[in-house]
Amino acid sequence: MELLPLLPLLLLLPAMDANNKLNVNNNFRNMQVRLSTTGKRVTLPIREGRVEVSFDYGETWGTICSTNWTKREGNVVCRELGLGYASMAKMSTEHGDSKHFPLGMVGTRCRGPERRLAECHRESRYPLACGPSNRNVSTVACVKHSPDLELGLRDIEVSAYLDSVPMTQLTCAMEENCLSADAYIIHRTDPKGIRKLLRFAVKASNVGDADVSPYANYKDWIWHQCHMHFHSITVFATFDVYNMRYEKVAQGHKASFCLMDSQCNPGVKQKYTCGNTTQGITAGCSDVYTNVLDCQWVDVTTVPINHNYILRVALNPEYMLAEKTFENNGAECVLHYTGDRKTTKVTNCVRKSLWI
Secondary structure: OOOEEOOOOOEOOOOOOOOOOOOHHHHHHOOEEEEEOOOOOOOOOOOEEEEEEEOOOOOOOEEEEOOOOOHHHHHHHHHHOOOOEEEEEEEEOEOEOOOOOOEEEEOEEOOOOOOOHHHOEEOOOOOHHHOOOOOOEEEEEEEOOOOOEEEOHHHHHHHOEEEEEEHHHOHHHHHOOOOOHHHHHHHHHOOOOEEEEEEOOEEEEEOOOOOEOOOOOHHHOEEEOOOOEEEOEEEEEEEEEEOOOOOEEEEEEEEEEOOOOOEEOOOOOOOOOOOOOOOOEOOOEEEEEOOOOOOOEEEOOOOOOOEEEEEEEEEOOOOOOOOOOOOOOEEEEEEEEOOOOOOOEEEEEEEEOOOO
């Protein structure tokens, strides 16, 4: 999505009289940010509340509405206020609504590493979700310590290979929607048809200073009958193949995971298993999904052969898990796809930020 500079059309400034010398530019330059809450008992500094901004040196304050208010924007707010990292960032009325606390800014989008909210961009179009019928405002909760997922690049390269598998062996994978849409159509007429699967391992390392914990209560985890365990994360990773013009050529797969400590750094004790009530990734440990596991692939059956493509892998693509940064969550690799196992290769994996 194209992002435009935050300044134009973003500020909903109050009317100014002839004696007010503030203009749009210096209002923006002097933008201030704070957290507020309607709670009666407040402990300073406030670490959770609605986000408010001021463009007149604190004389008036307004709330924020955004179509995509995520932990990216939350991290920027927490960083600017010196409060650490965002453990929560959502549009809600939990700390007040736009009726009682009118909007002062709309449409902000951040990458995440910005030092101030003023450095972020605005959405390319005015957010339709920010109409008068929607009273939600942007809220955050800040914490001192946070996990941080890092995607292993080398693991993808050395583990990738092309596999040809008859659909008779993919019953479980089909139940979990791990194949391209055409496979379900072909299965009706040719149940023994062959699917070509680009398999690779995914290593998710927690390089932060807090454990990764599922965002959903264990009572809401999804039981996978074929694998006989719960997946605590509905969309933990995405796998996509694009041509060199960034047009998707293979239907992407949204992979759910059962979080556990597969490997740990020296001196770090494994804490989590793929349990029914307790899952996670300890700080200093990694969760490794090997290339032999179900759904650790992209279905490339219909992709034209003898071309180079872009394989893109992303961890936590929907920002559901709190992290220090999302700059180390993605990877882009060169996929040389020949349709043959011996000559199909994945090379030159480089780290990429998650797309916004």
